[in-house]
Amino acid sequence: MEPTGLLLMDAEIFNFSELKETIENGTIGFPRAEPLPNDMPFFILLGDDAFALRTYMTKPFSHRNMTVEERIFNYRISRGRRIAENAFGIHANRFQVLLTTMQQDPETVQLIVQTCVCLHTLMRIRYPGLKNAVLDQEDDNHQVINGARRNGLNMQDVDNVTGPNRATRAAKSQREYLKHYFNSSAGSVQWQNNMI
Template sequence: MAEVYDNVVFAVLLCSYVIASEEEEGQQIELVQLRQRRVRRAALRRFWVRPWLTEERRQQFGHYSNLLDSHLRLEDPAAFQNYTRLTPELFDERWNVPHAVGALDGKHIAIKKPPKSGSVYFNYKGFFSIPLLALVDASYKFVWIELGGKGHMSDAQIFGDSELFNGLEENALGLPPPCPLTSNQDDLQDMPFFILGDDAFALRNYLMKPYSRRQMSREERIYNYRISMGRRVVENAIGILANRFRCLLRTLEQKIDTVRDIVEATVVLHNLLRLRNPGMIFQEVDHEDINHDIMPGA
């Protein structure tokens, strides 16, 4: 009787061992297959653009190079210039601010407090954030953004540490040379091209901002009106961006690098939508009424 019991116990243990070995082997196979799938996915995502599409082939087979640059520029220079006209011309036409090339402003993107960060990301508004500093053209498109700052930093501090500041200081951005504001023969003073900012930035040859004092003259009030109207382009663009991508209106709980990627992606999509669908709802942007008063938009 005891011998039969021992045989039964041995058979049960042997069966359990075989089952455990098969399960362990199955888990190892699944782990290997999972690693292979990850490697295969990484290999598939290595190139967003096929490597054979080189710059030479872009220039040779691209529609822009063939149709616009090679044909339209030679056959109809006026149409080509209208298609590729510079931003200063648009600022002069739309906002009556000649020689302006862009408007600069910032927005705090609310985030969850990063671990072990202390008060580095805590801003003066009372929440944790990553500052978005943006330069916007007259068509509400983002020309340049900076997301490398931390919440406690001011717009002027982020601008002073940026490559945009260095490029403007060294005159390395390819801005047009200074020229008179108008064709009036009585006003031949050369004026540089500039960007528009608010009181957070220092006044420079390449950055204009409104007067901040009271009891201004009529000419100074007109200047403030023009500069402020042109500068509101960046406020409208940021407002349109946040209203279009509502995640920017709430607190983002992702990691810092992920938040920066999200904001950069929204800016790229915003510019793409502005290029593909330039028409937008009239109430979303600033405009003037019949009395030339500014009606605020988004």
């Protein structure tokens, strides 16, 4: 079971966004956080090292002196992030307007993005043979095979954004729980030890 419902966003943009503000002050309207089956903690975002660890956002362990369990956790989280990266990469490659700063009013930008999502969905339904060629895939050994969307992709690298990354005690505890879950018989996948 891989995390789903992910959002891919630049850390600096997120830190100044209305999304972050409404998540943290509770006005976004999400249901009350409750554990998922097997007491798996609930989180909605996956971040990289540029993001702060929060109960609603998990991120990989630091790459220094990692245990085997932490390396497995990082591998599993990276698989979840790949879902979001595939989705955004496909949209951005197909609708290049998403790669630029749009100069329209926020309402118009929202309409453009919604239109792109609708057109993308329609194209996937209408032309099913094309949809999987653009996705990143895994071979029988669970190695990533880059999809066609990566050919000519002109996004800039935003992985090195800096900012305050103070993690909360609850978020660290939640990440530790996920680490144990991904390394347990209930949460492990048979190939994960071969991937680290």
